[in-house]
């Protein structure tokens with residue numbers, strides 16, 4: 208069996224590689240171009256028996272992106288450092304309900320994985336998708352079996368420990384019919400890493416009535432570049448909620464995740480929290496393509512720009528059929544006279560006169576009246592501003608460890624204090 | 628407890644209050660009457676220290692101390708509280724949060740009890756004033772002041788937009804904030820803005836002041852003042868000043 212399988216895979220691979228080669232130097236539509244030749248190849252890392260055995264620094268960095276080394280509140284974990292998969296485990300209680308492995312392994316093990324590979328994201332989109340194909344360095348495969356409802360979050364950490372390398376992961380998430388899950392993905396660095404590149408392809412496939420809450424938290428460094436490429440395909444009555452949180456400086460990040468609502472009654476929601484600091488260049492969008500009846504999408508973005516940061520908050524809603532509805536809500540606050548925010552909402556009704564698309568976008572300072580109202584209750588000006596800012600960025604995301612919630616508050620408090 | 632001396636206040640470069648004088652002792656509750664646009668809210672906002680309401684001249688003294696230059700929060704922490712006529716909605720900040728902030732860490736657990744008292748238990752998880760009905764807004768202001776427990780409390784039209792049943796609830800809250808049930812050792816003081824006077828059926832006021840076009844034109848027993856105004860309108864007050 209495996210021979211036949213490997214043959215199909217090998218044939219597909221030739222095709223993917225051919226397409227990737229063709230766009231090897233094609234810059235992305237948005238964001239600054241990155242010279243890919245400067246990154247080194249990392250050394251292989253050893254597997255670990257448990258996440259607790261990781262270094263204190265690694266565990267702490269992971270915790271701040273939602274990854275808990277104490278796995279008692281998780282259904283399963285995946286941990287990758289640089290190019291090496293060092294840990295993958297499904298908790299005892301969830302054995303047989305889901306599986307977690309590297310995508311390289313999944314491609315070898317199941318022939319159908321190759322049929323999904325590069326189906327939600329195009330391999331020939333740009334040089335970053337090409338890099339992920341030509342220098343593929345694992346990524347996680349998470350599959351939740353039909354009808355299984357996994358109440359605890361599944362966690363996946365993509366970690367960089369070496370300076371000046373590029374991590375080119377390709378993740379594949381399959382939520383089968385009637386299954387439900389939550390996934391927290393944390394992407395972060397060892398404190399010694401200053402420079403590097405993270406390319407992350409994520410392809411999601413949600414079956415009929417499937418539901419997924421996906422939360423991605425990023426913590427990078429001032430000289431670090433990030434280029435995720437994400438696509439989700441939804442079957443009938445599937446629900447996809449995608450949360451994205453960026454709270455630390457980054458050199459540049461550019462991504463425009465897309466949900467393809469192919470199934471009738473499918474729903475997608477994007478919640479995006481962007482906190483721009485220092486010289487960060489942040490270009491993040493959300494896209495929904497509504498191609499079946501009764502589909503609904505919502506894209507909510509909150510952006511706060513400090514220091515000299517630049518934020519592009521994009522949104523694109525494409526209604527291709529009647530009786531599809533989508534709304535975009537983007538709000539921004541500038542905390543510095545050297546920062547910039549551009550909100551770029553785009554609505555496209557494609558030959559579907561009964562499709563309903565709407566957006567509201569606003570960039571405005573915190574209302575003085577609201578600050579004064581809270582001050583009349585005894586809060587200092589800083590406390591009032593940070594309470595309102597926190598409220599502004601507060602998007603209720605279940606399953607986050609309390610320490611991460613506390614951390615988000617501390618980051619916001621510190622940044623607002625600085626801004627005043 | 629509170630003394631306003633010769634206060635002249637401008638808003639957006641327009642003088643609204645002219646040489647207003649007012650003194651409220653501990654244990655007293657005063658009513659401030661006056662037609663729309665006469666400057667009642669302006670006076671309360673100026674006492675609270677809202678920067679938009681610029682004090683051009685005069686002083687505000689609290690417990691003998693000149694607070695004219697203090698910020699809003701400094702005044703609040705000294706023990707001055709204000710129930711707003713039209714408070715802003717604060718998106719993203721829950722009613723529970725603001726009440727807990729008013730209560731302070733030690734008493735934060737009392738939220739539920741206070742909210743039940745004002746029939747607001749269901750509103751605690753909603754954003755402050757966001758989509759609240761007129762009556763809910765007023766009760767939420769009462770809830771916050773109860774939690775804040777100021778020694779001098781101002782109420783800007785606490786009864787407007789509130790139905791009869793709820794006026795009783797609001798009245799009770801004001802009485803509690805001002806410790807009206809106490810017979811001795813009344814230490815708190817209050818200033819209530821009203822132009823219907825309904826709230827005075829529930830809260831006893833010791834003295835009334837009539838404000839017209841930014842000037843206090845008449846003072847006296849609040850019930851008598853209201854009886855006159857009901858019978859003759861505010862115009863009489865102006866004449867009264869003239870005579």
Ligand SMILES: Nc1ncnc2c1ncn2[C@@H]1O[C@H](COP(=O)(O)OP(=O)(O)OP(=O)(O)O)[C@@H](O)[C@H]1O
Pocket residue numbers: 638639641643661662663664665666667668669670712822
């Ligand atoms: N920002 C502003 N610019 C100009 N005029 C203002 C401003 N704010 C208030 N005013 C004016 O000041 C005057 C007094 O307003 P204020 O709100 O104090 O009246 P009020 O007695 O509380 O009235 P009401 O009974 O309607 O609440 C009004 O004529 C009002 O239009």
Ligand SMILES: [Mg+2]
Pocket residue numbers: 667668669712783
């Ligand atoms: Mg008023």
